[in-house]
Amino acid sequence: MNTIPTTYQLSYWERESFFRDIDIAIIGSGIVGLSAALRARELEPSARVAVLERGPLPLGASTRNAGFACYGSVSELLDDIDKQGEGPVWALVERRWLGLQRLRQRLGDNRIRYEGLGGFELFRPEDEELAGRCTDAILHFNRQVRPITGLSETYRMANDKIKTFGLQGISQLIWNAGEGQIHTGEMAKALLEKAQSAGISIFYGLPVKALEEQPTGVEIHTEYGWSIRAGAALVATNGFARHLLPELSVHPARNQVLITAPLPGLRLQGCYHYDRGYFYFRNIDGRILLGGGRNLDEKGETTDEFGTTPLIRNSLLRLLREVILPGTEVPVEGWWSGILGLGEQKAPIVRQVSPHVVAAVRLGGMGVAIGTLVGEEGVEMLCGRG
Numbered sequence: 001m002n003t004i005p006t007t008y009q010l011s012y013w014e015r016e017s018f019f020r021d022i023d024i025a026i027i028g029s030g031i032v033g034l035s036a037a038l039r040a041r042e043l044e045p046s047a048r049v050a051v052l053e054r055g056p057l058p059l060g061a062s063t064r065n066a067g068f069a070c071y072g073s074v075s076e077l078l079d080d081i082d083k084q085g086e087g088p089v090w091a092l093v094e095r096r097w098l099g100l101q102r103l104r105q106r107l108g109d110n111r112i113r114y115e116g117l118g119g120f121e122l123f124r125p126e127d128e129e130l131a132g133r134c135t136d137a138i139l140h141f142n143r144q145v146r147p148i149t150g151l152s153e154t155y156r157m158a159n160d161k162i163k164t165f166g167l168q169g170i171s172q173l174i175w176n177a178g179e180g181q182i183h184t185g186e187m188a189k190a191l192l193e194k195a196q197s198a199g200i201s202i203f204y205g206l207p208v209k210a211l212e213e214q215p216t217g218v219e220i221h222t223e224y225g226w227s228i229r230a231g232a233a234l235v236a237t238n239g240f241a242r243h244l245l246p247e248l249s250v251h252p253a254r255n256q257v258l259i260t261a262p263l264p265g266l267r268l269q270g271c272y273h274y275d276r277g278y279f280y281f282r283n284i285d286g287r288i289l290l291g292g293g294r295n296l297d298e299k300g301e302t303t304d305e306f307g308t309t310p311l312i313r314n315s316l317l318r319l320l321r322e323v324i325l326p327g328t329e330v331p332v333e334g335w336w337s338g339i340l341g342l343g344e345q346k347a348p349i350v351r352q353v354s355p356h357v358v359a360a361v362r363l364g365g366m367g368v369a370i371g372t373l374v375g376e377e378g379v380e381m382l383c384g385r386g
């Protein structure tokens with residue numbers, strides 16, 4: 001037999017050496033889980049901190065995203081203001097900005113390959129009404145974000161760049177001077193290495209099935225039929241949160257992504273938002289990474305199953321060949337998908353769900369920016385410091 005049994009018993013040795021006296025268990029090893037683990041180590045230097053991850057690597061969004069270090073395009077912020085009013089929107093922009101600074105300080109710009117190349121929001125001729133509303137909002141938005149970013153002019157019209165980038169079928173472009181990009185894989189690896197060198201135990205391939213409150217802690221039942229006892233637990237499972245905590249308002253949303261082969265002479269540099277942000281692309285290692293299109297099949301993409309579909313693959317290919325690199329036969333080297341955690345409100349949930357369990361989930365499309373803060377806040381709440 002060379003597969004892992006569905007259930008088995010833990011040996012005395014395994015229980016005593018690996019799983020005894022866990023003070024803080026963190027479920028999920030994405031950006032939130034690992035940031036939480038590092039903060040736990042700072043708050044409780046002698047505590048035994050363990051991260052329990054179901055995948056061989058993180059298996060959600062943190063190693064599968066686009067790596068935009070972003071805090072809001074103009075159309076995204078307008079849409080948010082329509083739904084929530086201005087106050088919560090600027091508060092969230094500030095949290096995204098602060099979270100990004102925290103991530104960069106924690107890991108270092110070189111290590112995560114941070115580059116402040118800017119962000120670009122693209123509008124098609126049929127987006128004319130939206131583009132007009134966005135243009136009208138620029139002055140006010142710049143005033144609002146100035147105290148946050150410190151930039152005198154964060155957003156500005158930059159239609160001249162459409163030609164520079166060689167984009168087709170784009171009539172207007174707004175530039176966001178404060179946006180940056182990271183190398184997602186390097187960020188995840190840096191977090192893992194930091195956690196390991198801080199003496200945090202990380203168990204991969206360990207899916208948690210259920211949590212059971214006990215008078216002095218929490219019993220963590222694994223899918224293998226055995227359980228672990230911890231003093232307290234943080235649930236950092238984002239789009240999968242409802243499997244453990246069905247009461248939370250989080251649903252999964254799949255995003256499909258492609259990467260091209262290296263493209264000699266590539267002129268595109270930065271993060272690009274298209275069709276109200278439903279599509280996004282960027283340069284990386286001389287290639288284009290392109291993803292999105294979940295709005296084309298909202299129902300089908302409300303899933304926590306990984307995979308790609310012909311409908312979305314074709315729409316991404318069309319965008320690549322007709323708008324981004326028109327008239328070029330661009331070789332696509334690979335496809336993947338990742339799972340977001342969304343909800344009725346565009347805000348993370350950091351909440352005590354029972355005496356020894358806190359949830360830090362529902363990061364939406366903002367986890368690169370806000371994930372560090374959310375993980376830290378979750379563990380501060382768990383340790384009674386939040």
Ligand SMILES: Cc1cc2nc3c(=O)[nH]c(=O)nc-3n(C[C@H](O)[C@H](O)[C@H](O)COP(=O)(O)OP(=O)(O)OC[C@H]3O[C@@H](n4cnc5c(N)ncnc54)[C@H](O)[C@@H]3O)c2cc1C
Binds near residue numbers: 065237238243338371
């Ligand atoms: C394709 C894509 C592109 C994106 N692009 C961007 C972007 O450019 N900028 C940006 O800011 N955000 C982006 N995001 C969003 C961002 O990636 C997420 O908000 C962020 O990674 C969430 O981090 P997390 O740690 O909360 O969740 P995740 O990274 O999803 O981590 C949750 C972890 O929990 C584990 N887990 C789940 N259930 C269990 C269980 N029962 N037992 C044990 N482990 C479990 C999972 O395997 C997973 O590793 C994108 C997301 C996707 C999918």
